[in-house]
Amino acid sequence: MKNDIILSGVGGQGILSIASVIGLAAVENNIFLKQAEVHGMSQRGGDVQSHLRLSDKNIYSDLIPLGKADLIISMEPMESLRYLPWLSKSGWLVTNSNPFVNINGYPPVDEIIAEINKIKNHIIIDADTIAKEAGSSRSGNIVILGAASPFINIPFASLEDAVRKLFGRKGEEIVELNLKALKAGRNFSAQ
Amino acid sequence: MTKLLLLGDEAIAQAAIDAGLSGMYAYPGTPSTEIMEYIQSSNEASVRNIHREWSSNEKTAMEAALGMSYAGKRAMVAMKHVGLNVASDCFINSAITGVNGGMVVVSADDPSMHSSQNEQDSRFYGKFAMVPCFEPSNQQEAYDMIFDAFEASEKYKIPVLLRITTRLAHSRSSVILKRTIPEKKLCLPEDPLQYILLPAIARKKYKTLLATYEAIKFDIRISKYNSFKDGRKRDLGIIACGIAYNYLLENIEDIVDDIPILKISSYPFHKDLIKDIAHRCKEILILEEGYPVVEEGIRGILDDGINIYGRLDGTVPRDGELNPAIVAKALGLPVNCGRDIPALVKMRPPSFCKGCGHADMFTSLAEAVKPFGAGRVFSDIGCYTLGAMPPYNAISSCVDMGASITMAIGAADAGLFPSIAVIGDSTFTHSGMTGMLDAVIKNSPITILISDNSTTGMTGGQKSQATGRIEQICKGIGVESEHLKIIIPLHKNHDENVRIMREEFEYKGVSVIISSRECIQTAKRRKSSETSND
Structure with a gap:
């Protein structure tokens, strides 16, 4: 088993929380894991990505080789396209449909969607709305994780356990909201 | 365990x-x-x-x-x-x-x-x-x-x-x-x-x-952190240092038994390690993250027949970090790149956070400095280096911790007036205070703008040694009270702040403006921890 995942977004969008949930679940399942993050300057509103590698064997490189990613999980539609050189031909792209516009000349959203539609395996999800419907507008990242979960080689129940663990400190209410968000994302992909 | x-x-x-x-x-x-x-x-x-x-x-x-x-x-x-x-x-x-x-x-x-x-x-x-x-x-x-x-x-x-x-x-x-x-x-x-x-x-x-x-x-x-592993084929031997070893193994996991590999993870190492692999192989490839440190040590001025590949001959790029693709190319292996990045994807460089005090400070500074002409603001290391980006385009230098003040002094010595330094609070106590003393002692005609957000911002909001002390430090170093001004970088204070800046730029001695407002990120965190403690 090998699962190479690129998480992408803009600094502050919560991609590291997605990585933490997958990481906790991977450790519980005794899966080897390496996860490279971006800290520092880029976190100030720049593009950020994390390379997350899961395997049943020892993993060498902290970075995913070009053309080898099985999955791109993106908090932002334009950012999902930035990592296409890493996506394998059979890989999946799961992205939020809501743009984060903090630069001049941000391309028209319909043109971005048209580019995403060229990828054979893709899911575009309005995570912001679904998160709001699930009760927490701040859980968009967990919604997207739910939507991507069918393509991650970890049992869904383990991801739920990891959400409980990660948000446990913030109280039962926050845990429930995030579990609902995870499930809502999962249901979206199942449709 | x-x-x-x-x-x-x-x-x-x-x-x-x-x-x-x-x-x-x-x-x-x-x-x-x-x-x-x-x-x-x-x-x-x-x-x-x-x-x-x-x-x-x-x-x-x-x-x-x-x-x-x-x-x-x-x-x-x-x-x-x-x-x-x-x-x-x-x-x-x-x-x-x-x-x-x-x-x-x-x-x-x-x-x-x-x-x-x-x-x-x-x-x-x-x-x-x-x-x-x-x-x-x-x-x-x-x-x-x-x-x-x-x-x-x-x-x-x-x-x-x-x-x-x-x-x-x-x-x-x-x-x-x-x-x-x-x-x-x-x-x-x-x-x-x-x-x-x-x-x-x-x-x-x-x-x-x-x-x-x-x-x-x-x-x-x-x-013990240096190890040699022999291979069945003796054409190419590889020396891989530190993290380069991972990129190597990522590429050759299936054929690892074929290739002699010397893994280097500690220095100094005994030269026999290098001699051993060199005697077994016709060619040596050196992979190291950073400068060609090992490669330079191995390459003789008079090469003795063995071919050495690495950063110095261009097999590996001379600059930049390694990655699996660079190492694959150096090994002559194919790289199966996915689709190209679509042309519509724009760069998204880092920028000031929404509501950042540095941003308001730079808006005022850009206007205040306009009548004097560009090229006279020396800056420093921190979030406020982003003042180099549009729409501000407000700074002319960012070199090393503290260099804003001392470069402003040197430029003033050369006759540039006004000459302005912009430095953050944590950078100021890191390496700016000694430069300020130089300026005070020779009464340099410079203005030092300390953009104080009460934290070490760029690295994520660590405690700043300067917090609550900047004014006292400046006075202690000898800055005159009349030319030590404190402003609050908010949009509503813009006109007043521009006026104060211009006034101090005109002064023919050391003037200091402390532009003081808490980092928006640490303020957010502080407020959310205060509410959760209630």
């Missing part, structure tokens, strides 16, 4: 705690910051009361670590690569004084300059100071090396350097912990002259250092 999922930085921190650390010293700097942060948030460190406060800069941190080591206890000091430049005076001399309690220096290099001004390679500093240098290839090795580093440091009475790079510092993997070692007791050095580097003593100590640097090559604690 305890197994934790840790960043490389965190593995180093956890190892130090487990290896009996008594004092951690650091100044924040990407990609090293998380080492101190991990120790500050560690329960174990708090129970043992391990020293874990930030220092004013890397030099004060290194000196304090040396002091703790003098008193017989284990100390660690961590910094980013350019921080080692600041600390180098103490670092080089600490190799000559030697240590008492074990002392480990962690320098985190940033090849490809993700968050830095250069991509210098700290292994050079190891050689320069003549101290052992470890270069872990993964998080577990980083953890294990700290134990050996402390032991070797105490056995040979020498500080030990641990060099990591961004990818290891900020990549997470599981790490198996060892049994904890108790802290050392307070114990002064046996030789009362050990730390007194008077020339007569230093000459003797230097001879000792030269001998030690030879001897440590044979010490198992250091040499």
Whole structure:
């Protein structure tokens, strides 16, 4: 088993929380894991990505080789396209449909969607709305994780356990909201 | 058996705690910051009361670590690569004084300059100071090396350097912990002259250092991290240093039995290691993250027949960090790149956070400076370096910690008037105060704008030594009260702030404007923790 995942977004969008949930679940399942993050300057509103590698064997490189990613999980539609050189031909792209516009000349959203539609395996999800419907507008990242979960080689129940663990400190209410968000994302992909 | 999922930085921190650390010293700097942060948030460190406060800069941190080591206890000091430049005076001399309690220096290099001004390679500093240098290839090795580093440091009475790079510092993997070692007791050095580097003593100590640097090559604690693995084919042998070993194995996992590989993860190493692989193979490829340190050592002026490939002949690019694709190309393997990035994808450079006080300050500064013309604002290292980006385009320099003030002095000496420095609060107490003293003593006609957000912002909001002290410091250094102004960088104060700036630019002596408003990120965090505590 090998699962190479690129998480992408803009600094502050919560991609590291997605990585933490997958990481906790991977450790519980005794899966080897390496996860490279971006800290520092880029976190100030720049593009950020994390390379997350899961395997049943020892993993060498902290970075995913070009053309080898099985999955791109993106908090932002334009950012999902930035990592296409890493996506394998059979890989999946799961992205939020809501743009984060903090630069001049941000391309028209319909043109971005048209580019995403060229990828054979893709899911575009309005995570912001679904998160709001699930009760927490701040859980968009967990919604997207739910939507991507069918393509991650970890049992869904383990991801739920990891959400409980990660948000446990913030109280039962926050845990429930995030579990609902995870499930809502999962249901979206199942449709 | 305890197994934790840790960043490389965190593995180093956890190892130090487990290896009996008594004092951690650091100044924040990407990609090293998380080492101190991990120790500050560690329960174990708090129970043992391990020293874990930030220092004013890397030099004060290194000196304090040396002091703790003098008193017989284990100390660690961590910094980013350019921080080692600041600390180098103490670092080089600490190799000559030697240590008492074990002392480990962690320098985190940033090849490809993700968050830095250069991509210098700290292994050079190891050689320069003549101290052992470890270069872990993964998080577990980083953890294990700290134990050996402390032991070797105490056995040979020498500080030990641990060099990591961004990818290891900020990549997470599981790490198996060892049994904890108790802290050392307070114990002064046996030789009362050990730390007194008077020339007569230093000459003797230097001879000792030269001998030690030879001897440590044979010490198992250091040499065990270098290993040779033979291969069935003898055409190409590969030398892979530190994290480069991972990119190599990523590419040749299936054919690893064919290829002779020398893995280098500690320095200095015995030259027979290189001779062995060279005698077996027709050609040698050298993969190293950073400068061609090993390659330069191996390539002779008179090459003796064997072909050597690496960064110097262009097989591997001369600059930038390695990755699996670069190593694949160097090995002559195909790279199966996915689709190209669509042309519509725009760059998204870092920018000021919404509501940032630096941004309001730069808006006012840009207007205030307009009548005098461009090219007269010298800036410094921090979030406010983003004042270089549009729409502000407000600064003309960013060189090293503190250089804003001193470059403004030099330009003023040359006749540039007004000459303006913009420096953050934490950078000011790191390296700006001495420059300010120079300016005061010769009454330089400069304006120093201290953009005070009460934190060390770029690295994620660590405590700033300057908080609540800037005004007093400026007055103490000798800035006149009439020309020490405090402004609040808010949109509603814009006109008033522009007026104050212009007034001070016109003054033919040292004037200081403290532009003071809390970092929007730390303010947010503070407010949310205050509400959750209610």
